Amino acid sequence: MKELAYYEAKFEALEEIMAADERVHLINGTFLSLSPHRHVYQNLKNKYAERMISPPISELGFCGLATGAAMAGLRPVVDLSTGSFIYEAWPQVANEAANAFSMSGGQTRVPVVFHLFHGLRGGGAAQHSGSPQAMLWNVPGLEIAIPSSPRDVKGLLKTAVASDNPTIFVDHTRLLDIRGEIPDNDKPIPFGVADVKRKGSHVTLVATSYTVQVGLQAAEKLAKEGIEVEVVDPRTLVPFDLATILSSIEKTHRVVIADETHQSCGVAAEIAARIAESGFDKLKAPIRRVSTLDVPVPYSPPLEAHIGPSESRIMSAVKSVLA
């Protein structure tokens, strides 16, 4: 067992993946956005320069290049950096990569990973704070992994690269410096297996990405008031582990879903629908969502803080389902 920062765990995964499989190529970016830890990317580049390219600012072009390379047997991992930039590559991601396996009748495999940093990052404003995972969840053919801890980022990244399907790897810059324990010789984390991040008996809080961390802080504060929140992290949206969430609700009978995508047709909306369809009889209170408000993300700090799934909004929602 060792303790690592999230970014260190992520780069340990990248190192091990690059060392283990020469089909893996890293396309664009540093996988760390503008983090001060960018030197670790240079360390990787010193070792594997021939398998790393920094293409021109052509998201459509290089996402297509990566997709084509995957069809030909490489395992490219593309860093789109800011999540909103995937909109520039939409035709290649949503209309070529996602469809190729199905429309070829199961003949052409596309083992490409599209990595991005989503969400509210502090001053990103409307064009650099996007959370495209909800839209991407509406595109059949894409797997979506969304880690929230050092152990998960390492284990899920390995599974994403090993997958034979196009995979969206949804990261968050506010996670990069959190610390957590990773067991020695930890195995890749299979997709479709949720993780109970905190045990509790009163309310189930389903959360993803950085909002898991916000939810855990909210849960600690609520515990001081005598409310025990169980925090469930799906870890992947596609495939989705509904069973773990339902078994938590079996115990708590109450659920709040907190997530940074916008509320309408957002990640929380889809999870709520699935719970309502399959677990309605277990519920003693309406499902509550804590999502980013349905407005373009504003720049100014108090405005940005106001629209996100904050600790205080999560705490209010938890109390409301107990009322």
Place this chain on the structure above:
Amino acid sequence: MLPKLPREALLDLCRRMFVIRHFEENLVPLHDKGVFGGHYHLYVGQEGTGVPAISCLRADDYLFTTHRNHGHLLARGVEPKKLFAEILGRADGLNKGKGGSFHSVAPSLGFLHSSGVVAGIIPLSTGTAYASKAQKNGRITVCLFGDGSLEEGAAPEAFNLASLYKLPVLFLCENNGKYGVGRAVAAAQSSSMAAYPLTDLPKAYKIPAQQIDGMDAGLVHATIGAALQKIRDGEGPQFIEAQTVRFPGSETNWPTVPQPTHTSLAWDVSSVPEKAREWYRSCDPLLIFIRELVEAEQASRDEIAAIEGRVKGEIAVAVDFALNSPYPKPEEAEKDFFAQS
């Protein structure tokens, strides 16, 4: 002119052109009778480009094509019955009925993905080329698209990548909008580009580009062969615009056959409706090729008619195969959209 090839190879090119022609002339009535729905596009009129160009490739090279893919697949040797079955949405189709006309593929022949988005394949073709370079396997990629594809932003982005990384890819732009004899200017134009000639676009990215007559099988064969050699020698991407005159049957919203093809049309087009006659007289690459074979004494009219007769028989059998192939089971719709590792 004829490609500089032995007689057997020339006759094989002729046979492949007939396969495409009779395949598509049989497809149109199937659609008109409601045997399949959805839109589709004909390759007729471009056989003089696709057939000799694709004959220059090695068995393990990659090809990408678009919604206008039937000719490319057939030129490469796809079984007509499998392609018919795919277009008819049948279980025995190339893609088990999941792709249809727009998306027919044949991975064993190098066709990994066919896109109905006009420039969708251009970035993808840089990807297989990038992979081949990394894998040092000598495979090159040919990306076959129409002039309209250049209007989408994916094209210049891909040209930039291909040029920067000197990728082994041939961009073969089939411009079927060359003005024909007696045609009103713009009547046949299918693209609207400020960059004109079209070769100006790849040239801006330092990709060697040339414009050729796509109805001249010999010129196509020689030009493609030379371009492929440069790519194999590591010189990076090449761009060729092959110009053909749009088939009158493709000028309408839904394809039509103005005149069923027959070898004798090479010398007598009096049976062709007047509106389409000039195209068959001077712009049909198959009929041009037939005349050249006879003039060069590589084959007699009867020998060519015999080749055509065999092809027509094979196409009739292929149509029957497709019509008798079952539809996929409805629940197949929920399968095969994720690969199992």
